[in-house]
Amino acid sequence: MLSLTLQRIPAVTTSLFCKCSSKVLQRHCSRMLSKKTRVSEALASKETGSHVRIQGWVRSVRPQKDNLFLHVNDGSSLQPLQVVASSHLNTRDLTFGCAVDITGTLEKSPNKKQNVELKAQRIEVVGECNPVDFPFKIKERHSLEYTRQFPHLRCRTNAFSSLLRIRSEATAAIQSFFRESGFVQIHTPVLTSNDCEGAGELFQVQPAGDKKDSDDPNPHFFSVPAYLTVSGQLHLEVMAGAFSAVYTFGPTFRAENSQSRRHLAEFYMVEAEIAFTDSLDDLMKVMENLFKATTEHVLSHCAEDVELFHKYMAPGHRDQVDLMLKRKFDVISYTEAIEILKSSSQNFTFSTEWGCDLHTEHEKFLVKHCGNVPVFVINYPYELKPFYARDNQDQPKHTAAAVDLLVPGVGELCGGSLREERIEVLSQRLAQAGLKDTYEWYLQLREFGSVPHGGFGMGFERYLLCILGLHNIKDVIPFARFSHSCLL
Amino acid sequence: MLSLTLQRIPAVTTSLFCKCSSKVLQRHCSRMLSKKTRVSEALASKETGSHVRIQGWVRSVRPQKDNLFLHVNDGSSLQPLQVVASSHLNTRDLTFGCAVDITGTLEKSPNKKQNVELKAQRIEVVGECNPVDFPFKIKERHSLEYTRQFPHLRCRTNAFSSLLRIRSEATAAIQSFFRESGFVQIHTPVLTSNDCEGAGELFQVQPAGDKKDSDDPNPHFFSVPAYLTVSGQLHLEVMAGAFSAVYTFGPTFRAENSQSRRHLAEFYMVEAEIAFTDSLDDLMKVMENLFKATTEHVLSHCAEDVELFHKYMAPGHRDQVDLMLKRKFDVISYTEAIEILKSSSQNFTFSTEWGCDLHTEHEKFLVKHCGNVPVFVINYPYELKPFYARDNQDQPKHTAAAVDLLVPGVGELCGGSLREERIEVLSQRLAQAGLKDTYEWYLQLREFGSVPHGGFGMGFERYLLCILGLHNIKDVIPFARFSHSCLL
Numbered sequence: 019m020l021s022l023t024l025q026r027i028p029a030v031t032t033s034l035f036c037k038c039s040s041k042v043l044q045r046h047c048s049r050m051l052s053k054k055t056r057v058s059e060a061l062a063s064k065e066t067g068s069h070v071r072i073q074g075w076v077r078s079v080r081p082q083k084d085n086l087f088l089h090v091n092d093g094s095s096l097q098p099l100q101v102v103a104s105s106h107l108n109t110r111d112l113t114f115g116c117a118v119d120i121t122g123t124l125e126k127s128p129n130k131k132q133n134v135e136l137k138a139q140r141i142e143v144v145g146e147c148n149p150v151d152f153p154f155k156i157k158e159r160h161s162l163e164y165t166r167q168f169p170h171l172r173c174r175t176n177a178f179s180s181l182l183r184i185r186s187e188a189t190a191a192i193q194s195f196f197r198e199s200g201f202v203q204i205h206t207p208v209l210t211s212n213d214c215e216g217a218g219e220l221f222q223v224q225p226a227g228d229k230k231d232s233d234d235p236n237p238h239f240f241s242v243p244a245y246l247t248v249s250g251q252l253h254l255e256v257m258a259g260a261f262s263a264v265y266t267f268g269p270t271f272r273a274e275n276s277q278s279r280r281h282l283a284e285f286y287m288v289e290a291e292i293a294f295t296d297s298l299d300d301l302m303k304v305m306e307n308l309f310k311a312t313t314e315h316v317l318s319h320c321a322e323d324v325e326l327f328h329k330y331m332a333p334g335h336r337d338q339v340d341l342m343l344k345r346k347f348d349v350i351s352y353t354e355a356i357e358i359l360k361s362s363s364q365n366f367t368f369s370t371e372w373g374c375d376l377h378t379e380h381e382k383f384l385v386k387h388c389g390n391v392p393v394f395v396i397n398y399p400y401e402l403k404p405f406y407a408r409d410n411q412d413q414p415k416h417t418a419a420a421v422d423l424l425v426p427g428v429g430e431l432c433g434g435s436l437r438e439e440r441i442e443v444l445s446q447r448l449a450q451a452g453l454k455d456t457y458e459w460y461l462q463l464r465e466f467g468s469v470p471h472g473g474f475g476m477g478f479e480r481y482l483l484c485i486l487g488l489h490n491i492k493d494v495i496p497f498a499r500f501s502h503s504c505l506l
Numbered sequence: 507m508l509s510l511t512l513q514r515i516p517a518v519t520t521s522l523f524c525k526c527s528s529k530v531l532q533r534h535c536s537r538m539l540s541k542k543t544r545v546s547e548a549l550a551s552k553e554t555g556s557h558v559r560i561q562g563w564v565r566s567v568r569p570q571k572d573n574l575f576l577h578v579n580d581g582s583s584l585q586p587l588q589v590v591a592s593s594h595l596n597t598r599d600l601t602f603g604c605a606v607d608i609t610g611t612l613e614k615s616p617n618k619k620q621n622v623e624l625k626a627q628r629i630e631v632v633g634e635c636n637p638v639d640f641p642f643k644i645k646e647r648h649s650l651e652y653t654r655q656f657p658h659l660r661c662r663t664n665a666f667s668s669l670l671r672i673r674s675e676a677t678a679a680i681q682s683f684f685r686e687s688g689f690v691q692i693h694t695p696v697l698t699s700n701d702c703e704g705a706g707e708l709f710q711v712q713p714a715g716d717k718k719d720s721d722d723p724n725p726h727f728f729s730v731p732a733y734l735t736v737s738g739q740l741h742l743e744v745m746a747g748a749f750s751a752v753y754t755f756g757p758t759f760r761a762e763n764s765q766s767r768r769h770l771a772e773f774y775m776v777e778a779e780i781a782f783t784d785s786l787d788d789l790m791k792v793m794e795n796l797f798k799a800t801t802e803h804v805l806s807h808c809a810e811d812v813e814l815f816h817k818y819m820a821p822g823h824r825d826q827v828d829l830m831l832k833r834k835f836d837v838i839s840y841t842e843a844i845e846i847l848k849s850s851s852q853n854f855t856f857s858t859e860w861g862c863d864l865h866t867e868h869e870k871f872l873v874k875h876c877g878n879v880p881v882f883v884i885n886y887p888y889e890l891k892p893f894y895a896r897d898n899q900d901q902p903k904h905t906a907a908a909v910d911l912l913v914p915g916v917g918e919l920c921g922g923s924l925r926e927e928r929i930e931v932l933s934q935r936l937a938q939a940g941l942k943d944t945y946e947w948y949l950q951l952r953e954f955g956s957v958p959h960g961g962f963g964m965g966f967e968r969y970l971l972c973i974l975g976l977h978n979i980k981d982v983i984p985f986a987r988f989s990h991s992c993l994l
Contacts, residue, residue: 054782056688056750073782074750075955093749094688117955119782144782145927145956152954170947171954173748182745186691193681200544200582203674207985208696208734208757209772211992213714222714225707225761226733239761240771240992245714246696253985253994257670260661261581262544262562268756269696273713273727283728284697294542294561294607294632439633459658459994466640466659467563467605468633497695497741504699504728506741506947 058094063124063134071121072099072136073144075174078156081108088141090118096180096322100127103138114156115147115174162331162493169497169505177331180323181494184316185482189267191315192288192478195308196265201290204257206250206266211242212456221246221273221283246271251406251473252460254291255437258471259463265290267478275501279490280378280428282479284499291473298421301434301472302394305423306347308476309392309431313343313485324486332487338426339485341391347423348393350384352376353415355395358387372415373399376422381429392425405447405457408436408472421474428484434474439464546582551612551622559609560587560624561632563662566644569596576629578606584668584810588615591626602644603635603662650819650981657985657993665819668811669982672804673970677755679803680776680966683796684753689778692745694738694754699730700944707761709734709771734759739894739961740948742779743925746959747951753778755966763989767978768866768916770967772987779961786909789922789960790882793911794835796964797880797919801831801973812974820975826914827973829879835911836881838872840864841903843883846875860903861887864910869917880913893935893945896924896960909962916972922962927952 055063055070074092081087086108089098101120112118122138129135153168154160154175165172172178196203213220223244238244250266257264270287290304317324317339328336350358359370359380368377376384376395385393397417400409407418423432438444441464448454448461482494492498497506543551543558562580569575574596577586589608600606610626617623641656642648642663653660660666684691697711711732726732738754745752758775778792805812805827816824838846847858847868856865864872864883873881885905888897895906911920926932929952936942936949970982980986985994 058688073957075748093690115955117782117957144958145952145954147955148953170744170951173745174955179748182692182749183690185693186685189691189693190681190685193678197674197678200546202581202671203677204670204984205673205677205757205774207772207987207994209759209987209992210994212994220714221711221727223709223711223734226710226731236990239709239763239989240987241990242992243714244987244992246711256658256994257661257984260563260667261670269693271697275727284695286693294605463658464633465636466633467603467635467662469561469605470632496692496745499695499697499728499732501727502729504697504730504732506698506700506744 056094057090057092057097057099060099060124060134060136061095061097061132066124066126066134068124069121070124070136071119072101073119074099074117076112076114076116076118076147079112079114081105086112088112088118088138090120090136091179093179093183096176096183096326097132100129100132100135101138101141102135103141107138107141109141109143111143111146112141113147113149115149115152115154116143117145117147118142119144159330162488162490166492166498173496177326178493180320180326181482181486182496184320184323184486185494185496187319188312188316188478188482191312191319192267192308194315195311196290199263199304201263201265202257202261204250204254204264204266206247206253206268206289208247208269208271209240209244210247210253211240211244212252213245219273220248221271248272249287249475250289251291251475254289254473255406255460255463255471258291258293258473259467259469262293263290277501279492280480282491282495282498282500283504285491285495286478287475288478289473289475291471293469293471295472296436296470298396298419298434298436298472301421301436301474302347302349302396302423305394305432305434305474305476306392309423309481310343312481313339316485327486327488335487338390338487342426345389345391348388348391349396350388350393351396352398352417355380355384358384362387373401375402376430378429381422381424382427385424385426385429390426392423392431394421394423396421398422403435405444405451405453406435406437406460408438409443409447419472423474423476425480425484427487427489428480430477431480431484432474432476434472436470436472439468439470441465441468544582545578545580545585545587548587548612548622548624549583549585549620554612554614554622556612557609558612558624559607560589561607562587562605564600564602564604564606564635567600567602569593574600576600576606576626578608578624579667581667581671584664584671584814585620588617588620588623589626589629590623591629595626595629597629597631599631599634600629601635601637603637603640603642604631605633605635606630607632647818650976650978654980654986661984665814666981668808668814669970669974670984672808672811672974673982673984675807676800676804676966676970679800679807680755680796682803683799684778687751687792689751689753690745690749692738692742692752692754694735694741694756694777696735696757696759697728697732698735698741699728699732700740708736709759709761736760737775737963738777739779739963742777742961743894743948743951743959746779746781746961747955747957750781751778765989767980768968770979770983770986770988771992773979773983774966775963776966777961777963779959781957781959783960784924784958786884786907786922786924786960789909789924789962790835790837790884790911793882793920793922793962793964794880797911797969798831800969801827804973815974815976823975826878826975830914833877833879836876836879837884838876838881839884840886840905843868843872846872850875861889863890864918866917869910869912870915873912873914873917878914880911880919882909882911884909886910891923893932893939893941894923894925894948896926897931897935907960911962911964913968913972915975915977916968918965919968919972920962920964922960924958924960927956927958929953929956 078089088101127135420435566577576589615623908923
């Protein structure tokens, strides 16, 4: 287990630095008489009477006749710390949003909502905040749409700061899940010369200000055109051939000209690749366990933050999440899915003939049909899947060993497949697609110690939407990038 | 603490899948009579006599009269598992590099080098490997330069697989260090509309096949030019204003036309930002603790892998690492550094006048001068530093509160600074640089609850070079991207 702390190693000498800023240092030293404490630590404190120093931002100010009441938040928890002071410590610049540095004593709170409160002896306003200009107002609840206009400030709202704490913990949980299951984490590249899957919708990259010169025999910085990755899969397949089980977790890109609630130009994907498997069952087991283990971790480690969403933005969603955790995920074949859709009374916009791709409307219907639990759809039409998907060599309905995980509210959350490990089958398919030269290296992986293998990817933002009951992908990423928008 | 395992949740139903691949499944089931075991688990096993199944790649084949000896590796450890079988199990396709699936019994090994060996009852060659075509040869030690030619296969060499296990563990250690110290992890964007620091050397991004049309009033996908990030700092500063302590760990980009051993076009950076600090001392403490805690974790969790490098590629380097861990890092001011350089007898290529930037030759000299331990250089000339570095407002030598960490063998490992939090000082500097409109949002951070803060970045590949004693940055990243090279 990892066990590392910030405090363990003795402080670095400051002698040289002090010479240059003795005034700053003296101020610093006098403050240091009180221990710096995070708000979350103070709230969890069992000891009263201890002298502490809190630094954060004011979330509410209530001056009364004798006393002044403040709520101070420093981002370590959703709940602020209540600060009580004599009203003579009140100043004009003590407003909603200002930054404060407070020393005082932790005391038992008479208020049932919190264990402790801080009796302040000193309140310093470190940074002022003009409440007229500040886009967020005290005691007002701002919609997610409104806060989206302020990408540099929205992390100071309760909802978005809760979201980012959840995102950080979910990231840690995913990495821990894979590490403890023996997967090696691989930093697959963002820049790639593959236009994987021939997917179109690629971003191309070149040095800024680069003017293509027709006289230059090599107009590309990398000698070849370079793109932003749409998936780390092919690079993970390289690594699965050495480590048996690998994963990557990072940004991927799609130049989709879409303003949809479900798409971003830059989004995060968790991708895993497993060697020595010849069954979709193994992949589904990892997907289901990843989903459940990560969600259980988030529910237990971010209970307060998750509750904010489940209580105020998606009432009733907690029951949905509990159901997903309790129930085994369903499995149906693509062929069965088509039968279900065809026999339904719903009018779909897109075709439900065998051989057609499933659209969001179909995915959502299937999830509902299966009782609002996640459902795996397996064995898709061969022609719908990219060259690397393993041919099931069945008939008359020709399928590939591919799987999608559909979840309530979102539709497709994960996509995966067994990969074609048979060199002659893969070689033929690449030749048909005219890709044999481009993917010579990929074919070589099958020449030297090839093994049956498969993998999947999970959209991380969609995962967050699914567990929190939110609807717009722009609300679950720190800085959203989509067509016509790349703020900051 | 995180505690998640792959096994915890019951297996997914396979009934539907089975229909489609009953032959595969039957084969699968017969194999399942033996439990699948990773090589690392088998090697650590105390129980002998247990029936296991191992899957991996053959690293050596030694046929003898009665017995066949194999070494099998599955990427879970550097050390392979010795397999002993009756020679009648030998087949022509059992060669170096082939993939095997073996069942047998773990028994106590007569060999002192290992606890156990596997007495094989069944050996199946899953994927052949033609030893003539395979670029790596049995019992040959291949140079790092040689293996670099095969980016899709080099992870199958001992050295590169050890490197990637170390990289994965170091990543986990860094994330754990920050998490346990109360930092929130932020996924800062790869795509940005800032050309941060006006640094030049930017990559620009646009949809592939995008033809600029002079009639189109808005020729950009994002309405503005978009670049690949050179640093997540400005986005982290946004977040430090809400969470007090944040970090990011991900890829950053530089379009440097350099084939140097120290530069890549895509490399990983750890960046941290801390609010409520007015002293470089706080930043140096975090940098030193990060370095030491991560290194201690890697040395204890990847002892065997690290030893490979320290024993065969950088003899004597372990002592260097131990010294760095034991000794407190040095601190000197830039002014002192210049005095040291000027009074030395060494002839430097670049100027050592006050006001000039430190180059690698200077950095390496300073590290040696300080006894080959890491050294912080603080308070650089104001004019050398970007607009966000905090003005020390000193004279006659005008400096900014910036810090670099120099380490043996590598030179600059980390760079950081206090950030200018005073709105009037920042505003003036931005105006002078003609950047006031571009960074209006950045200025606004100082308008609403501004706090003294600072941060730093650490080059992850340089960190790996430093602790392993390696010299070429291309040897410590899964897929190296640099000018004229973007393989795979």
